[in-house]
Amino acid sequence: MEYGSIEREIHIEATPEIVYEVISTPEHLREWWPDEAKLEPVAGATGTVTFGDPSAPDAKVQPLTVVEAEPPRRFAFRWAYDENVAAAPGNSLLVTFDLVPSGAGTLLRFTESGYRERGWEGAVLEERYREHLTGWDYFLPRLVGYIDRLVSAP
Helix, strand or coil: CCCCEEEEEEEECCCHHHHHHHHHCHHHHHHHCCCEEECCCCCCCEEEEEECCCCCCCCEEEEEEEEEEECCCEEEEEECCCCCCCCCECCEEEEEEEEEEECCEEEEEEEEECCHHHCCCHHHHHHHHHHHHHHHHHHHHHHHHHHHHHHHCC
């Protein structure tokens, strides 16, 4: 396996504007991805996503830095880096959501890259890649389900 990047294409029955809002704002992110999110969807902004009860000592808090915020076309951030350093190529993973109008909906092109650039030794690289692969295979369908509920709500 290459362990270079994780890529998915998903068709969502909602406009790019709605999809962008759901992938970039804390109140919507909490509904499908982390248990807590604190960020501003503005390029250069820093924040965190938390997995698990934010008040529990075993909560996993991940810093993130917004790299691109171009509504309603692209939202990208770097994450999975040490809290006391600035996110950069080589010390973080890059998540990119590209949104392309498709009929009455949106084609979401998702990419998470930067695994090899982290410099992890082989077993760690494979473990991290597989963890994220499993994670995104769980969370991206939740994104679609959440948007479906959101747009069909009265």
